[in-house]
Amino acid sequence: MYQIGLSTCGKTMCEDLFKKYHDAEITAMEISLKSEDYADINYEAIKKWSEKFNIDLWSFHLPFAPFSEIDISNANTCKGTIKYYEELIKKASRIGIKRFIVHPSGEPISDEERSARMKYAKESLAVLAEIAQRNTAVIAVEDLPRSCLGKNSDEITELISVHENLKVCFDTNHLLNENPVDFIHKIGDKIITTHISDYDFINERHWLPGEGKLDWQAILNAFKNIGYNGVWLYEIDFSCPETIIRDRDLTCDDFIKNAKELFENKNISLFSTHKDNLGMW
Numbered sequence: 001m002y003q004i005g006l007s008t009c010g011k012t013m014c015e016d017l018f019k020k021y022h023d024a025e026i027t028a029m030e031i032s033l034k035s036e037d038y039a040d041i042n043y044e045a046i047k048k049w050s051e052k053f054n055i056d057l058w059s060f061h062l063p064f065a066p067f068s069e070i071d072i073s074n075a076n077t078c079k080g081t082i083k084y085y086e087e088l089i090k091k092a093s094r095i096g097i098k099r100f101i102v103h104p105s106g107e108p109i110s111d112e113e114r115s116a117r118m119k120y121a122k123e124s125l126a127v128l129a130e131i132a133q134r135n136t137a138v139i140a141v142e143d144l145p146r147s148c149l150g151k152n153s154d155e156i157t158e159l160i161s162v163h164e165n166l167k168v169c170f171d172t173n174h175l176l177n178e179n180p181v182d183f184i185h186k187i188g189d190k191i192i193t194t195h196i197s198d199y200d201f202i203n204e205r206h207w208l209p210g211e212g213k214l215d216w217q218a219i220l221n222a223f224k225n226i227g228y229n230g231v232w233l234y235e236i237d238f239s240c241p242e243t244i245i246r247d248r249d250l251t252c253d254d255f256i257k258n259a260k261e262l263f264e265n266k267n268i269s270l271f272s273t274h275k276d277n278l279g280m281w
Contacts, residue, residue: 001220001263005058005233006255007032007195013041015049022053024252028231030101030193031092032061035070038088047095058231059099059140059169059193060092064106072124073105073117073149082124086131093135099193100132101140101169104159105149114149121149122162129163140169140193143183145176145204152178153186160190167192171235172214173199173206180214184222191228195235203280205243206236208250209258210268217265232259243278247271 005028011017013031021029050057062085063070070084071077089100104121125141132139141159144150150159152175160166168190172180184191198212199205209216234255240246248271261268
């Protein structure tokens with residue numbers, strides 16, 4: 001139904017990783033690294049490996065660190081963050097990447113400061129949209145959980161309203177106060193890419209679809225209704241998070257199998273168990 005993609009989720013960018021994608025028939029990649037690793041990206045090598053293994057460099061997740069100086073919504077950090085992002089957009093667009101994922105804020109954000117933070121985020125996004133446009137690319141604003149900006153469709157709509165070149169990356173496990181199907185219908189064709197994972201509606205979990213509570217057939221139908229034609233891109237690490245118990249680490253093959261089962265509306269193969277009394281974290 002969709003091209004299958006997988007975020008690198010902080011993994012080391014090496015030839016072996018591209019080979020693993022290729023061997024499992026994962027055909028799209030989102031580059032997403034630990035915040036400290038962006039300075040060491042070897043763009044020429046990534047381009048060479050993507051061509052060798054026929055992997056589409058679908059998207060690039062601009063760095064984020066929720067409690068640091070990387071934040072487009074903070075008056076003290078927004079200018080520096082934009083400058084940093086501009087350098088990355090220029091470099092990554094040269095190897096053919098056209099979609100750049102951005103977090104509209106860090107956290108925590110109090111109710112008292114929310115209006116001001118939205119103002120700075122929108123101003124920053126308008127600038128980033130122009131930067132991306134000059135590099136024949138687009139910015140995709142990601143919905144975020146908890147007190148972050150972009151926690152529902154209303155805030156996402158407000159954030160992207162400042163420039164026609166702003167689009168949306170829909171993270172399926174970030175909505176804590178809105179039905180994902182409603183979100184998809186409200187945002188519509190502004191959604192150009194995805195972060196696919198499951199959760200328990202208590203907090204983001206980044207579990208494999210089927211391990212949480214999301215109604216995946218309803219989500220697939222909603223995507224069909226809006227004419228979504230982007231990549232079905234998982235944002236899940238191979239290693240098991242502390243919030244669930246798995247018999248083993250995930251492999252690239254697991255994502256392909258999971259996608260096929262979802263697309264064909266079959267029972268999802270799982271090898272995990274839930275933890276008792278799991279709290280927010």
